[in-house]
Structures are given as C-alpha cells and as structure tokens.
Amino acid sequence: MEYRQLGETDLRISVLGFGASPLGDVFRKTDPADRTAAVHLAVDSGINFFDVSPYYGLTLAETRLGEALQGRREKVVLATKCGRYGGSEFDFSAKTITAGVEDSLKRLRTDYVDVLQAHDVEFGHVQQIVEETIPAMRKLQEQGKARYIGITGYSLKNLMEIAGKVKLDSILSYCRYNLLITDLDQALAPFAKKHGVGLINASPLHMGIISERGAPEWHPAPQEVRDAGQQIVALCKTRGVDASEVALRFCLDYAGAASTLVGLSSTEHVQRNLKAMELHIDAELLREIAEIVAPVKDFVWPSGLAENYG
Numbered sequence: 001m002e003y004r005q006l007g008e009t010d011l012r013i014s015v016l017g018f019g020a021s022p023l024g025d026v027f028r029k030t031d032p033a034d035r036t037a038a039v040h041l042a043v044d045s046g047i048n049f050f051d052v053s054p055y056y057g058l059t060l061a062e063t064r065l066g067e068a069l070q071g072r073r074e075k076v077v078l079a080t081k082c083g084r085y086g087g088s089e090f091d092f093s094a095k096t097i098t099a100g101v102e103d104s105l106k107r108l109r110t111d112y113v114d115v116l117q118a119h120d121v122e123f124g125h126v127q128q129i130v131e132e133t134i135p136a137m138r139k140l141q142e143q144g145k146a147r148y149i150g151i152t153g154y155s156l157k158n159l160m161e162i163a164g165k166v167k168l169d170s171i172l173s174y175c176r177y178n179l180l181i182t183d184l185d186q187a188l189a190p191f192a193k194k195h196g197v198g199l200i201n202a203s204p205l206h207m208g209i210i211s212e213r214g215a216p217e218w219h220p221a222p223q224e225v226r227d228a229g230q231q232i233v234a235l236c237k238t239r240g241v242d243a244s245e246v247a248l249r250f251c252l253d254y255a256g257a258a259s260t261l262v263g264l265s266s267t268e269h270v271q272r273n274l275k276a277m278e279l280h281i282d283a284e285l286l287r288e289i290a291e292i293v294a295p296v297k298d299f300v301w302p303s304g305l306a307e308n309y310g
Contacts, residue, residue: 001046001277004258006077007198009148009169011114013049013077013259015252016273018042019202020050022265023064024057027216030265039068041270043075049259051172051200053081053119054104066108073110080104081119081152083133092124094136101140115170116146121162122155122304130165150198154303156188157310163197172261174202177254179210179232179247179289180225183298189256201257210247220301231292239285245276246285252277 003012022028023035039050052065062080069076082100083092091097101116118124118133129151137149150170153159159171171192176184184201192199209215209229219226236243251260262273302309 001048002252003048004255005198006115006148006170006200006258007192008196009198011077011148011198014047015259016047016248016277017049017051017200017202017259017261018047019261019263020052020061020065021056022061022263022269023052023068024059024061026057026061027263027265034266035064036068038264038267038270039065040072041267042264043069043072045270045274047270048075049077049079049261051079051202051261052108053084054100054107055081055084055086055119058086059103059107062104062107066110070109077114078108078110079115079117079150080108080113081117082137083121083124084119090120090123092118092121092128092133094132097133097136098140101137101145105145112145112147114147115150116140116148117150117152117170117172119152120304121151121153122158122308125305126158126161126165126308129162134162134166134168150200152200155308155310156184158304158308159188160191161308163191163195168195168197170198170200172200172202174261175206177201177251177257178204178206179250180206180228180293180296181298181300183300185254185256193256199257200259200261201251201254202261204248204251204260204262205244206247211244220303221299225296225299228292228296232289235288235292236285239282241279241285242272242276245272245279246281246289248273248276249279249281250286253281 002015082097148169152172215226233243
C-alpha cells in the first residue's frame with residue numbers, strides 16, 4: 001500500500017481510501033458478517049483511511065463502521081462529517097454541529113475523529129460556513145474531539161471561496177477527477193497546494209457511470225455522459241480489462257490527491273479494488289478512452305445553492 005501526506009497535517013493516509021457510505025445500505029442491502037469482514041480485510045491490507053458521515057444511511061453507516069472498527073480504531077485515520085443529516089436536511093449552525101459530532105463519536109465508539117469535515121458545503125451560505133460552522137469545528141478540535149478540520153463538496157468554486165477565507169486542513173471533492181473529468185487538477189489542486197491544504201478525491205467511477213451496472217436513475221449527468229461511460233466499459237472489455245479497475249488506477253496514479261475514496265461494503269469489493277492497485281494502464285488504451293470522452297469532457301452539473309455553482 002502507498003501512503004501520502006494529507007497536506008500539512010501529520011496524517012499519512014492510504015492512496016486507496018475506504019468510503020463507508022455503502023455500509024449504510026445506501027445502494028443495496030449489505031450482509032452483516034461480510035461488511036464487518038470487509039472493514040477488517042481493508043485494515044489488514046493496509047487501507048488506513050476511512051471516511052463516513054451521519055448522512056449515510058441516516059446514521060447507520062457510522063454505527064456499523066464503529067462496530068467493525070472495535071479493536072482496530074488506532075490503526076486507522078477516521079474521518080466523519082457534519083452539517084448534512086438527510087437528503088435535503090442541512091444545518092450548519094454551531095449548535096447542531098456541536099451536538100451532531102457528539103452523537104457521531106458515540107456511534108463510532110471513539111473519543112475523537114482524525115478529520116472532521118463540513119459536509120457538502122455548497123448547500124450552505126459561505127458566510128455562515130466561514131463565520132459559524134468552521135469556528136464551531138475548531139472549538140471541537142481544541143477539545144480534542146477532532147484532530148483536523150476540513151470541508152467537502154462538489155462545487156470547486158465554492159470550496160475555494162471558503163478555503164480562501166478561513167484556514168482549513170483538508171478538502172474533499174467528488175466527481176471532479178476521473179476518466180471523465182479532470183478539472184480538479186486545473187483549479188483546486190494548485191489552490192490546495194498553495195494554501196497547504198490536503199486534497200481528497202472521491203467517486204473514481206463518477207458515481208457509477210464507469211461500471212458494468214451503469215449510472216443509477218437519480219444520477220444528475222446527462223445521457224451523453226452516461227453513454228460515454230458505457231463506451232469506456234465496452235472498450236475495456238475488448239482489451240480484457242475491467243473498466244472499474246482502470247478508472248480507479250487512473251485516480252490512484254494522480255499525485256495531486258492524498259487519497260481516492262471508493263465505496264466499499266464487502267470483502268469482494270475490497271479485493272477487487274486492491275487488485276486495481278497492481279494494474280498498469282496501457283497508454284494506447286488511455287488515448288482511446290480520451291477520444292471517447294472528448295465530446296463530454298469536464299461536464300459539470302449544478303449542485304447546491306445557485307450562488308455556489310461552479
């Protein structure tokens with residue numbers, strides 16, 4: 001396993017991160033024994049970065065991850081989030097942030113998290129995030145309940161605006177660096193490096209688009225982007241490789257991010273993603289994929305409050 005420093009923190013995290021949202025049955029029902037075994041296998045295989053949120057499965061993912069990490073907590077870098085508690089439930093007030101983190105710690109069966117992140121900040125107002133949310137999180141840090149503080153979201157413009165106004169330790173963005181889009185490298189990565197902020201990448205499969213199953217019905221991308229994903233899958237199949245593994249390897253090779261998070265919930269998922277770490281992507285295959293993607297490259301959909309798009 002390869003590890004990278006998260007910004008200017010003292011955290012060295014695995015380039016392959018364990019995205020724990022599937023533990024909350026957000027995609028499909030999970031097997032109790034297998035999901036626990038998946039967490040154990042991940043830790044034993046060197047995956048030390050685990051990311052979760054009270055939003056995932058409406059607290060279920062945190063509860064299950066906390067149970068599975070019993071006896072292994074000190075071996076991992078544990079990150080959770082605050083501010084988002086349902087599909088359309090956002091509350092970035094200091095009062096809710098403080099109470100919510102206390103509840104998260106109980107579910108995770110720990111006294112502290114390594115990284116506490118304000119979740120999907122484009123759904124909040126910049127002024128409140130900067131003047132109320134982050135100060136409340138820093139207070140929790142002072143109390144020893146979080147070692148470092150960060151934000152997560154989709155809008156690069158919004159993430160950089162917030163990080164330009166208040167000191168942060170990490171930024172997590174999703175669907176902004178993978179085979180279909182690389183604008184994170186053009187905008188956020190240079191910004192993060194300049195400000196000493198650790199960068200975390202998520203959704204290497206573009207929320208399921210680059211997979212055999214394809215995008216879920218609720219996916220916000222247009223049909224042209226979905227079609228490009230399936231063309232990548234078909235091309236990889238003719239080359240005798242799995243498109244999902246190629247997509248993950250592409251992201252793991254990106255040095256601009258300390259870690260790439262992948263949603264995991266079974267030992268099969270963990271094994272498959274560990275296998276991707278051994279893959280070498282043929283340059284010609286990447287060129288052909290780039291040709292497929294060219295007409296829809298870097299397509300971005302609106303997310304959050306209109307004032308935060310970008």
